[in-house]
Amino acid sequence: MRAIRLLFPIILLTVACDKTSGGESNVGKDSTTITYTASTEDFTNPERGFYRYSETTVDNFTALNATTLASYKSGATPSGGSFSVMSTLVFRYFIMSGYTGKALPDAFLTNLAKDFATARAAGVKLIPRFTYTISVTAGSCPESWICTPYGDAPKNIVLNHIAQLKPVLQANADVIATVQLGFIGVWGENFYTDYFGDASSNGQKQLLDKNWQDRSEVLKAMLDALPVDRMVQIRLPQLKQKFVYGVSALPTSGAMTAEEAATGTDKARIGYHNDCFLSSANDYGTFADYDSSAATPVEATTAMHNFTAMDSKYVVVGGETCSDAYSPQNDCEPSGHAEQEFSDMHYSFLNADYNSEVNNDWQTGGCLDNIKRKLGYRLVLKDATFPSKLSATDSLTATIHMQNEGYAAPYNPRPVQLLLRNTETKKIDTLTFSTEVRKWLTGAVTLRQSFKLPAGIVAGTYEVLLNLPDGYNSLRNMPAYSIRLANNNVWESTTGYNNLNHQITIQ
CATH class of the missing domain: 3.20.20 (TIM Barrel)
Incomplete structure (x- = not known):
């Protein structure tokens, strides 16, 4: 490398729109709040x-x-x-x-x-x-x-x-x-x-x-x-x-x-x-x-x-x-x-x-x-609130509080997905937040959105996960390109998902 060189608020990002077209919201119905423990570990994350x-x-x-x-x-x-x-x-x-x-x-x-x-x-x-x-x-x-x-x-x-x-x-x-x-x-x-x-x-x-x-x-x-x-x-x-x-x-x-x-x-x-x-x-x-x-x-x-x-x-x-x-x-x-x-x-x-x-x-x-x-982003889960039970016609209201403890927001676009993984079949249904990660500045980040459950979702028990994969389809299923949250007992290295340690029963 050369030895001589050139002369030379916290943001509250809240989405609170209900995208359902019919169905009953789960707000106030058997909801559970989960708190998370921050990690001090130094680990790799993409683009930072x-x-x-x-x-x-x-x-x-x-x-x-x-x-x-x-x-x-x-x-x-x-x-x-x-x-x-x-x-x-x-x-x-x-x-x-x-x-x-x-x-x-x-x-x-x-x-x-x-x-x-x-x-x-x-x-x-x-x-x-x-x-x-x-x-x-x-x-x-x-x-x-x-x-x-x-x-x-x-x-x-x-x-x-x-x-x-x-x-x-x-x-x-x-x-x-x-x-x-x-x-x-x-x-x-x-x-x-x-x-x-x-x-x-x-x-x-x-x-x-x-x-x-x-x-x-x-x-x-x-x-x-x-x-x-x-x-x-x-x-x-x-x-x-x-x-x-x-x-x-x-x-x-x-x-x-x-x-x-x-x-x-x-x-x-x-x-x-x-x-x-x-x-x-x-x-x-x-x-x-x-x-x-x-x-x-x-x-x-x-x-x-x-x-x-x-x-x-x-x-x-x-x-x-x-x-x-x-x-x-x-x-x-x-x-x-x-x-x-x-x-x-x-x-x-x-x-x-x-x-x-x-x-x-x-x-x-x-x-x-x-x-x-x-350097870059460091996203720490604080708490999240989800329903514990839903019918297939209900809407799922999710609230997730995070803190970006890094110096910067992510600078390339990527989706933010709430995943429902069936505990028996392992089939995954994907719900996508309406948010912009490039505006997740240092400080508080809140995700809040109501989702209509996917058509045809079967009754059963579902794990809830947060997925922040790469914005390109070529890398979307590669865990190395997904964002890992800075919390204990959350990261799944084989999938690139962040397990939110909560289950929802759909009746």
């Missing part, structure tokens, strides 16, 4: 947690290994780490060196599809980023450690490559957690670039309207290359402002609202990857204003930080640490504020392999175990 790093080039393609991916899920110690993590996410660098002026070969697209198939079989998801170079050249330029040419590609080549990648990305979106914008600049971090505006002291020290327009065109192409249920992460939050509100947008531009979230619009699909988490006062330029032609980017940390904190409630956020020098700020509480920053910025994942010095400090400081548990 510490991710593992991997890379390959186009011409010397090193395929993902299913055995290695499986070992990540069961727990492994990252290189240079003093801790172990269990990971269901793998960051994947696809380095397109030598292709800054020509099309990608068909063999690479085939290998890319094979990587996705390996991830699917192993029960993990990928975070892809495509870039032309991860190398720097030192010299006598103003920045000295990195000089031009940087080695990325012009816009027309980038757009052609995205068009080539689109069919593979579309076909394998089920095992894509999110895609990072990439392409522009060294490491695909959208900063040191030959073609999209060099805002460093090596270049023009600002980004012009055309630079923002060109970057927005690439971002639009990446959004269009994915299904509407997948997000694209960007490196600089200011790009989202310029993309959504136009090139004249200010750092004080408004963040997304709850009403705009999870709608499938471009605005609702742009998240963030901060590859210099708590590395300086503005995270090495992450929260700077690049419209200025001053000797250094204009200080806009407060405005950009506030924008990102608000906007990130409803989009995917992840990244990595990059410097241990910003201490004690990046340490555990109370001397630092690492956990508070994760919470404020709604982090779902972080690199386990870099920067090991920062990550190891959290192990020494005693907060790493908490970070491991809280």
Whole structure:
């Protein structure tokens, strides 16, 4: 991994509609409330947690290994780490060196599809980023450690490559957690670039309207290359402002609202990857204003930080640490504020392999175990109320109280199902809640809904289960892709269901 980086309420979600068309509600009729015990265990869940790093080039393609991916899920110690993590996410660098002026070969697209198939079989998801170079050249330029040419590609080549990648990305979106914008600049971090505006002291020290327009065109192409249920992460939050509100947008531009979230619009699909988490006062330029032609980017940390904190409630956020020098700020509480920053910025994942010095400090400081548990979502059952007896013509009213103790809501859509499993035949009838998991923010989450019992349901005793499977049919019956609740004596590892420890007799 590179050693030098880029410069730079509780919610009450209640559904109380009765969807029956006739039949009597069970409210107040022989109902039972079950309470649950929270677990402190660290365990895997899809699309969240510490991710593992991997890379390959186009011409010397090193395929993902299913055995290695499986070992990540069961727990492994990252290189240079003093801790172990269990990971269901793998960051994947696809380095397109030598292709800054020509099309990608068909063999690479085939290998890319094979990587996705390996991830699917192993029960993990990928975070892809495509870039032309991860190398720097030192010299006598103003920045000295990195000089031009940087080695990325012009816009027309980038757009052609995205068009080539689109069919593979579309076909394998089920095992894509999110895609990072990439392409522009060294490491695909959208900063040191030959073609999209060099805002460093090596270049023009600002980004012009055309630079923002060109970057927005690439971002639009990446959004269009994915299904509407997948997000694209960007490196600089200011790009989202310029993309959504136009090139004249200010750092004080408004963040997304709850009403705009999870709608499938471009605005609702742009998240963030901060590859210099708590590395300086503005995270090495992450929260700077690049419209200025001053000797250094204009200080806009407060405005950009506030924008990102608000906007990130409803989009995917992840990244990595990059410097241990910003201490004690990046340490555990109370001397630092690492956990508070994760919470404020709604982090779902972080690199386990870099920067090991920062990550190891959290192990020494005693907060790493908490970070491991809280990255992304952590859903804890509090109590649930169900009827104990019903007739086939009754409606079933279910009330479930949970607490999201994680830093963020789930960022990809998935159904929330109440399952009735016949204790004798094991046949399952499915009732689906009308809810949106992407709005299950940190804090209280309440599910309350009345269901008409499925037609033809037979008399008998039924176990009640909560199922949060993947949103794609290809993964829906794979337990590795279902959400596990953070409670004792609830999870069924063989089915991926959460057993609510209650039975209903249907007469």
